[in-house]
Amino acid sequence: MQDILGNAITVQTAQDLQAVNDFIEGFLGYNQCIITVLATAETSQNGLVHIYAGLLWMLSETGDIPQAAQQHAQKAKAATGLNAREQLLLQTLTLWLQSDMAGVRQTLQTLLSQWPGDLVALKIHQYDDFNNGRFLEMLRITELCHSAAASNTHFQGMRAFAFEQCHLFDHAEEAARQALALDPQEAWAQHALAHIMLTQGRIEEGVSFLSAHTQEWGRLTSFLYTHLWWHKALFHISLGQQPVALAIYDEHCWARDRTFSQDQAGAVSLLLRLELTGVDIGNRWEDLSAYLVPRQHDVAQPFLTLHYLYGLLRARKPEGDVLLTAIRGAAAQKKSTLHAAWREVGAALAEALAAHAQERYDAVLPLLDPVMGRIGQIGGSHAQRDLFEQVALDAMLRTGKNSRAQQILETRRLTTPYDVPTNKALAALYEQSGLNALAQEARDRLLRTI
Incomplete structure (x- = not known):
């Protein structure tokens, strides 16, 4: 057979x-x-x-x-x-x-x-x-299969995502389009395109593209179902449509398998992103954290563990302190295959996220700055890891480091000129700095989007 x-x-x-x-x-x-x-x-x-x-x-x-x-x-x-x-x-x-x-x-x-x-x-x-x-290895390994599997829609989806994670967006989109030509419902290729459009600032196109496929996602496993909706929510946040993104959280991102790791991490990520844009998320941290309690000793995947940690600490759960202790132990466990990831990057990230969750904003940047250039070592996509830059940016704005914040915000605006959270932050920053003309320019960009 x-x-x-x-x-x-x-x-x-x-x-x-x-x-x-x-x-x-x-x-x-x-x-x-x-x-x-x-x-x-x-x-x-x-x-x-x-x-x-x-x-x-x-x-x-x-x-x-x-x-x-x-x-x-x-x-x-x-x-x-x-x-x-x-x-x-x-x-x-x-x-x-x-x-x-x-x-x-x-x-x-x-x-x-x-x-x-x-x-x-x-x-x-x-x-x-x-x-x-x-990420380069993700791409290299596809070369072993290319001659045998080029006509397989799932292969092209995998190849598209590997190209995308290497920032080879033209190649990534070509592979994703090939996958969708073979099967328009190939969800991993849809996912790759969502990444490409977000990274390139094609926000309205991204919303339109994903909206055209939402009816297909019911057949998917919990992870990709919730994750595709997570991507759609990011587009809505960029457009200043936070109520839509919050509804996506309630109706899709936190509505499938609440015990699954990826769904939990996605939920933490989306709640934090919404909160960073000023959304009152009510008692959702408390609700979410109840499902994170069993993760209090889980240090198996640093990227996921950091999300569990933030959710637990943000809800003031004592299990968050237990998990932080476990992370410190993992960073000291030299025989573990995860030792390097925890010691070199993950432990500092955990301490920085703990400081932010506990509103010790002055402590965030001294912990985060030394490892920001190596965060890719703990896994996660660059779209997912952008959350850590947003945490750093929030700490800068809260502690009056406006010059640093301005550099990051204007760099982000190069890709997505009319991103609503970015322009709101710039308008406030420039006004605080007495640069009223630049503040008005940022407000004018908001009017173009909202």
Whole structure:
């Protein structure tokens, strides 16, 4: 038998085949059908089914090594007849369970050099690259698959996002458009285009583009459903439409799986962005933080952990102090694969975010400035990491560092001339500085947008 990508597989039954194909389509296309493999694995004896079930558990971002993933790995090892490619997938799962991510990447590269059509292997490699700020590697690894998978819509979506994270926007848009020509509903390509349009200041186009696709997103997994709505909310914030963005938070971004890591981080990010523009968000920090309490020891992914931390501290939860202590411990744990990320960047970021959440604004910049140039090391997209610059900017404005703030605001305006939060901040800053003509220019730009 073959899977939907044309790779030879050792499944023997129609039910196992469906589960394998649902995992592939669900993983590559962020489709809810991905969970089929878990139900099938309850009775299946096939090794590949258990490999994919184990990988799905590893992708669930629980903050630890899920016991279910261990169990599926054991069942896959006990199965007979795995082919060579499937054995490398099992090796990938085994190494991941051991937290040997260097071994995982090497195994995946070996696999892709022989079976370049295995886009599951490509996606896992890109997942780890993205989480660790290896954006050029995200792009390089697609080269192994290009000749075999250029006509696959999911491949072009992955390639588009890799180009975008490397700031190669022309190439990124070309790949995204290729993906959408193959399938207009390819959500990862839509996501890449949303990034491109935001970064290039194509705000009205971005709103229009995403609005045309919202009806398709109901089939998506919680992460991409909420994340695409998150992107749409950012466009609305830029247009000064904060009530629309707040409604998106309530109705979409914080309305699916409130226990999932990515949904939690996106919710924290959007609430903070809204608050930074002056929106009264009511008791939403308290509501959100209740779901962050179980994350009080989770330091597995620095980018996500920093969001948990801010949400907990902003809601004045004692678990925020527990998590901050855990972060300090992770930065000191030299044997951990995450030690460098926490020690070199993440720990200082955590202290800066804690200072901001606790309204100790004078302490933010001394903590943040030394690491601002290396924030990419902790993962997250550049659009997501922009939140840290916004926190720094807010601290500057609150502590009277107007010269620094003006430099950043005018630089941001080069890309998005009529961004409402930027021009509001500039109007106030110039007025405080006695530069009334420049303040009026900023207000005039606001009138053009609002």
